[in-house]
Amino acid sequence: MTPSTLAALHAACFTTPRPWQATEFADLLTQPVVFLESHPSGFALGRVIADEAELLTLAVDPAHRRAGIGQALMARFLDTACQRGAAQAFLEVAANNAPALALYDRCGFARAGLRRRYYSAPDGQKIDGVVMTRPIA
Template sequence: MRREALASLHLACFTTPRPWTEEEFGSLLKSPGAFLLNETHGFLLGRALAGEAELLTLAVDPSARRQGIGRRLLEAFENASRARGAESAFLEVAVDNVAARALYRATGWQESGVRKGYYRAPDGSSIDAIVLTLPLAQAKD
């Protein structure tokens, strides 16, 4: 997926946090440990460094939601993160993003903290972020 397509889909999916620009996607994709996973109607941008993975953003076209795309991307993120040596993962999600929080909960992510006023809404108000974590380390026999 080209950065233009990433920015366009991100714009269709987000107001809070604000949609990322083509330039921001280009910069993130060049950053150490970054990786992109995509499907026809969605993508996930992650990063894995020093034993930890971060899910930077997950976007699924609003017209294609509730078809398993997000779940498949999350499963691919777990596999890609483990392959890059990550033993744990984290993400932030806006407290008012009920659908995303339900998806993360259903796929094993656990709430581990709150970042007060982390996001800015289009009206200028602040929105808390919930920090979620997921263990990735395989149990040793």
């Protein structure tokens, strides 16, 4: 997937947090700690620093959701993070994103904290960010 393809898919998936631009994806992908797991209908972007993996973003085309793509991408994210030496993974998700919270729960993540009023929705509403973690075996 190209940075433009990633940005277009991200825009189809998100308003909060705001969709990332192609230049942001391009910049991230130049960093050696960053890795991309892709599928024709989605992607997971992560990074490993020291022994910690962070899921930067996960996007699945709305027309292809609930088909196991997100769960498969998460499994690949965790496998790659493990291969890169991560012992722990973390992510952050908008508190009102129930489908994503359910996916991360299914993938073994547990809530570890809350960032109050972290995200700004297009209508100006402030939304909490949920921090989730899990060990990588």
